[in-house]
Amino acid sequence: MKRTEGKRNMANRIIKLSAAIVAAASAVGKYEYEGPLGDTFDLHDSTDKFGMKTWEKAESEMQRLAFNTALAKASVSEREVEALFAGDLLNQCVGSSYGLLDFDIPYFGLYGACSTAAESLMLAAMTCGAGYVSSCAAVTSSHYCAAERQYRTPIEYGAQRSPTAQWTVTGAGAFLVGRDGRVRLTEALPGIVVEKGINDASNMGAAMAPAAADTLLRYFRQSDTSPEEFDLIVTGDLGFEGGSILCELLLAEGLDIRSRYNDCGMMIYDRERQDMHAGGSGCGCSAVVLASHLLPRLERGELRQILFVGTGAMMSPSSIQQGLAIPGIAHLLRLEREKEMMR
Amino acid sequence: MKRTEGKRNMANRIIKLSAAIVAAASAVGKYEYEGPLGDTFDLHDSTDKFGMKTWEKAESEMQRLAFNTALAKASVSEREVEALFAGDLLNQCVGSSYGLLDFDIPYFGLYGACSTAAESLMLAAMTCGAGYVSSCAAVTSSHYCAAERQYRTPIEYGAQRSPTAQWTVTGAGAFLVGRDGRVRLTEALPGIVVEKGINDASNMGAAMAPAAADTLLRYFRQSDTSPEEFDLIVTGDLGFEGGSILCELLLAEGLDIRSRYNDCGMMIYDRERQDMHAGGSGCGCSAVVLASHLLPRLERGELRQILFVGTGAMMSPSSIQQGLAIPGIAHLLRLEREKEMMR
Numbered sequence: 001m002k003r004t005e006g007k008r009n010m011a012n013r014i015i016k017l018s019a020a021i022v023a024a025a026s027a028v029g030k031y032e033y034e035g036p037l038g039d040t041f042d043l044h045d046s047t048d049k050f051g052m053k054t055w056e057k058a059e060s061e062m063q064r065l066a067f068n069t070a071l072a073k074a075s076v077s078e079r080e081v082e083a084l085f086a087g088d089l090l091n092q093c094v095g096s097s098y099g100l101l102d103f104d105i106p107y108f109g110l111y112g113a114c115s116t117a118a119e120s121l122m123l124a125a126m127t128c129g130a131g132y133v134s135s136c137a138a139v140t141s142s143h144y145c146a147a148e149r150q151y152r153t154p155i156e157y158g159a160q161r162s163p164t165a166q167w168t169v170t171g172a173g174a175f176l177v178g179r180d181g182r183v184r185l186t187e188a189l190p191g192i193v194v195e196k197g198i199n200d201a202s203n204m205g206a207a208m209a210p211a212a213a214d215t216l217l218r219y220f221r222q223s224d225t226s227p228e229e230f231d232l233i234v235t236g237d238l239g240f241e242g243g244s245i246l247c248e249l250l251l252a253e254g255l256d257i258r259s260r261y262n263d264c265g266m267m268i269y270d271r272e273r274q275d276m277h278a279g280g281s282g283c284g285c286s287a288v289v290l291a292s293h294l295l296p297r298l299e300r301g302e303l304r305q306i307l308f309v310g311t312g313a314m315m316s317p318s319s320i321q322q323g324l325a326i327p328g329i330a331h332l333l334r335l336e337r338e339k340e341m342m343r
Numbered sequence: 344m345k346r347t348e349g350k351r352n353m354a355n356r357i358i359k360l361s362a363a364i365v366a367a368a369s370a371v372g373k374y375e376y377e378g379p380l381g382d383t384f385d386l387h388d389s390t391d392k393f394g395m396k397t398w399e400k401a402e403s404e405m406q407r408l409a410f411n412t413a414l415a416k417a418s419v420s421e422r423e424v425e426a427l428f429a430g431d432l433l434n435q436c437v438g439s440s441y442g443l444l445d446f447d448i449p450y451f452g453l454y455g456a457c458s459t460a461a462e463s464l465m466l467a468a469m470t471c472g473a474g475y476v477s478s479c480a481a482v483t484s485s486h487y488c489a490a491e492r493q494y495r496t497p498i499e500y501g502a503q504r505s506p507t508a509q510w511t512v513t514g515a516g517a518f519l520v521g522r523d524g525r526v527r528l529t530e531a532l533p534g535i536v537v538e539k540g541i542n543d544a545s546n547m548g549a550a551m552a553p554a555a556a557d558t559l560l561r562y563f564r565q566s567d568t569s570p571e572e573f574d575l576i577v578t579g580d581l582g583f584e585g586g587s588i589l590c591e592l593l594l595a596e597g598l599d600i601r602s603r604y605n606d607c608g609m610m611i612y613d614r615e616r617q618d619m620h621a622g623g624s625g626c627g628c629s630a631v632v633l634a635s636h637l638l639p640r641l642e643r644g645e646l647r648q649i650l651f652v653g654t655g656a657m658m659s660p661s662s663i664q665q666g667l668a669i670p671g672i673a674h675l676l677r678l679e680r681e682k683e684m685m686r
Contacts (some may be wrong), residue, residue, distance in 0.1 A: 005569035013425070015475045054665050082356070083533060091434045093454045097536055097670045106533035107672060108462060109657065111436045111454040119451060123466065130473030132358045150661075190426060190449035193440055314452065316435035318493075322397050327440045329450060 007281070014222050015188040019125035020181030021335075022135070024075070024291035027062040029144065032288065035269045040292040041171070042069050048170050055146035056090055057109035062172035062284075063088070063099030063141045066291075070137065070174040081105050082133035085124045087116035088141045088283050089168070091150060099172075105137075114208075114237045115191065117139045117173060118310020118331040119288035120271030124177040125333075126186040134179065141172035142282030151317055152202065162195050164203040166239045166281035169268060173287025176342060183298045189219050189333035193314065195327040201320050204313040205242020205265075205278055211328030212238060212311050213249040218241070219307070219332055220255055227257040232306040234294065235330070236286030237265035239279030242311070264289035288309050298337045305336040356440050357565050358531040362468035363524030364476070365419070367634035368412035372487065372513030375631065378612045384394040384514070391488060391513050397402050398489035401434055405515035405627075406431070406442030406467040406484045409634075413480065413517040424448050424519070427474035428467045430459035431484045431626050432511070434493060442515075448480075452656075457580045458534065459483045459550075460516060460630035461653020461674040467520040468528040468676075477522065485625030494544065494660055507546040509582045511623035512611060516630025526641045530677035531649075532562050536657065538670040541670075544663050547656040548585020548621055554671030555591040555654050558560035562650070563598055564677055568574060570600040575649040577637065578673070579629030580608035582622030583653070585654070607632035607680040629653050641680045 021281060025042045043065055045051075050061040063086070067248060084103065085174035087110035088095030088109055096109060112119035120138035128136050147168035153159045177185070194214050198207040212235050220227070238246055243263040250257055264286040265279035290308060297303045312331075315326040368385045376387035386408055388394075393404040406429070414421060427446065430453035431438030439452060455462035463481035471663050488498050490511040496502045520528070537557050543551040555578050563569070570576060571612040581589055586606040593600055607629040608622035633651060641644045653676075 056665065057667075058659055087454065089435075090659065091661060092432075092456065092657060094657070094659045094662045094667075097657035097672075098662065101536050101538055101670050104535055107536050108466065108533060109454040109456075109672075111430065111452040113435065113452075123451065126470060126473065126475055130469065132469055132473070132476070185362060190451060192447055193444050193450045195444055246624065308542055314435060314437070314440035316433065316437045318434060319437045322399065324400075324437075324441060327444050327486075329452075 002017060017125045017185045017188055018129040019177050019179060019185045021183045021295060022178040022181045023070045023074035024175045024295050025073055026171060026173045026288040026291040027066045028288055031274060032169055032268060035274060036119060037268055037293045041288060042292065055143050056094060057085050059088065059090065059095040059141050059143035059146050060099035063095060063139050064102060065212055066172040066174040067100065067137060067139050070176050075178050076176060078103055078105060081135050081137050083108060083127060083136035084139060085110055085120040086139040087111050089147055100139060112329060113312030113314045114281055114283050115310035115312030115329050115331050116283045118236060118333055121175055122188045122190065122331055122333055128177050131190055133172060135159040137174060137176050139174045140283040140287045142284035144168045144170045146172040147282060161277055162202040164241045164278050166204060166265060166278045167276040167337050168282040169280045169285035171284035171288040173291040175291060182338050183295055184336050184338050185333055186336050188216055188327045189332040191215050191331045193327045193329050195325050197325045200323040201315065203241060204281060205239040206245055207313045207326035208328035209238055209242040209245035209249060212246050212309055212330040215330040215332045216311060217253055217255060227260050230260050230307050231303040232262060233257050233260045234306060235263045236310040237281040238263045238268060238311055239265040239281060241278045298335060301337055308333045308335055310339040356390065360468045360528045360531055361472040362520050362522060362528045364526045364638060365519040365521040365524045366413045366417035367518045367638050368409045369514060369516045369631040369634040370408045371631055374617060375512055375514050375611060378617060380611060380636045384631060385635065398486050399437060402431060402433065402438040402484050402486035402489050402584040403442035406438060406482050407445060409515040409517035410443065410480060410482050413519050417519050419519060421446055421448060424478050424480050426470060426479035427482060428453055428463035429482040430454050430463060432490055435629045443482060455672060456655030457624055457626050458653035458655030458672050458674050459626045460619050461507045461579060461651060461676055464518055465531045465533065465674055465676055471522060474665060480517060480519050481628040482517045483630045485511050485627035487511045487513045490625060504620055504653060505544055505545040507584045507621050508623045509547060509608060510619035511625040512623045512628035514627035514631040516634040518634060521593050525681050526638055527679050527681055528676055529679050532558055532676045534558050534672040536672050537672045538668050540667040540668050546584060547624060548582040548657045549588055550669035551654040551671035552581055552585040552588035552592060555589050555652055555673040558652060558673040558675045559593060560596055560598065570603050573650055574646040575605060575647055576600050576603045577649060577651055578606045579653040580624040581606045581654055582608040582624060641678060651676045651678055
């Protein structure tokens with residue numbers, strides 16, 4: 001177990017960003033389309049195959065489609081995008097390297113497990129905000145069937161799922177990041193790897209919750225804000241199990257976020273009707289919920305400012321087999337709707 | 344095959360950097376220590392185990408040792424390092440997530456296959472140069488035995504190696520990046536994913552060479568420089584096979600780098616005495632050669648400016664099994680010895 005008590009690194013701090021999300025798009029599978037946010041996603045395929053012969057190729061195809069759709073929405077050509085920040089859950093991140101192969105754009109491959117949507121947006125905003133590029137993109141994905149056979153067992157085996165297990169979202173989200181736009185990325189607090197002894201790969205929410213608590217505590221201690229100032233504090237994929245652990249961990253530290261808290265993994269499926277156990281997970285989970293549900297609400301002014309906390313469980317099947325506990329990470333972004341008077 | 348002809352993206356451009364390598368350290372295994380650069384590495388373990396029970400844990404331990412050694416060399420405490428950029432070849436990059444778990448430092452996980460040393464240094468330099476942090480680090484690794492059983496077959500099977508196969512370097516390199524230092528990172532050109540139909544996982548040099556050619560051609564077309572202005576143009580791990588393909592590809596485009604060219608994968612082992620077939624490869628290859636051989640030569644003024652091109656082959660065992668060709672990438676960094684008069 002990681003011992004961070006008493007040696008808190010005070011050097012790490014909130015990074016001020018100056019960038020905006022110019023456009024976003026999503027592609028999802030059957031269950032995501034049938035869920036409560038189904039109408040909001042740009043593309044879906046009820047076969048989960050997107051015309052491909054393998055689940056891995058389907059995941060790549062979702063990335064390609066989501067990025068192309070984001071380009072089309074913003075009327076931006078591929079030539080104007082100067083960098084791609086991309087990642088996924090597949091071994092060696094082949095969802096991204098093959099999915100974005102057709103594009104003639106400098107490529108930064110990332111691996112932050114399910115936190116990659118937030119990590120990629122953060123690095124895109126940092127790169128753009130610093131003026132290194134004027135336009136770049138963040139693209140991430142996950143696929144239920146590809147993830148199951150890689151991390152657990154092929155779905156054909158019909159393995160029993162535990163109540164704390166989460167359902168990897170079949171989906172890809174793409175974000176174009178530039179300097180101007182209605183939804184601004186104003187602050188980032190990158191996550192620190194936290195491991196609290198959880199070694200049950202069917203309970204990733206519990207493994208990631210301490211990392212989310214660590215990041216949120218650091219954020220509220222460093223910033224002059226309270227949870228009530230945000231319309232929403234949303235984690236990526238803690239699910240019902242991890243989400244409630246997060247709220248408890250924070251309450252024990254005197255921080256109550258419950259009135260503002262939600263989780264993309266709790267939002268994407270209908271708990272009663274779809275029975276996805278502890279909720280959605282995966283890089284695609286937070287990516288598609290942010291791209292197609294939260295961003296439009298920010299654009300319409302229904303949400304004015306939110307904290308988006310991408311959560312990731314960075315184990316591998318080998319590390320679990322070798323008896324190691326699961327390291328979690330949580331990257332925080334502050335998103336704000338640009339005020340009308342500032343336009 | 345990727346068709347880039349005729350649609351060259353002119354938006355991608357050389358990024359000007361303002362950062363320096365403050366300190367670097369390396370940890371390597373038996374064959375690396377026995378190679379021509381053996382004396383230059385900081386730490387080595389002739390069992391390749393570093394006191395651990397599995398190869399994967401040994402890889403993590405090398406990262407931890409290399410990073411700790413770099414901190415010690417610079418007399419910098421963990422608290423002063425504001426971000427880690429790290430990655431490796433293991434599934435889900437567990438070499439890094441577990442190796443750096445003890446450190447209470449914000450963590451950006453990367454996956455650029457063997458190009459991750461250059462990718463991590465590039466993002467560290469961009470982040471530091473923009474003023475987001477004043478000090479950060481780039482840490483990468485690979486381990487021969489862990490890589491063999493993941494990508495090919497466990498070494499216990501005694502599989503026959505093909506002449507074009509490369510030997511994954513057992514090693515980890517860590518770099519501290521700050522604003523001031525004698526070896527400056529002055530330019531970056533991130534790589535574009537290039538795939539030219541090579542699907543032989545035992546010939547990764549051939550798969551990566553077109554990506555390296557693409558990046559170097561873009562660099563020399565955009566910059567007002569010629570190969571002769573550099574003391575060294577060094578690729579990460581093309582090996583003897585990929586290195587000669589690179590030189591041929593560039594000659595066909597009218598660019599002759601042969602008088603300045605070398606490759607970390609050609610330098611790390613003794614071709615006659617050690618017989619590592621086509622040379623070294625892996626994230627650790629370019630990381631340890633840069634950290635312990637090239638950087639000291641830059642510091643001593645034996646080299647004044649070099650181009651360091653990290654090369655990566657971004658396939659997975661699944662993508663190869665599914666008949667896909669190998670996408671390559673090459674990230675370029677320009678390193679310069681600060682001129683005495685400027686100090």
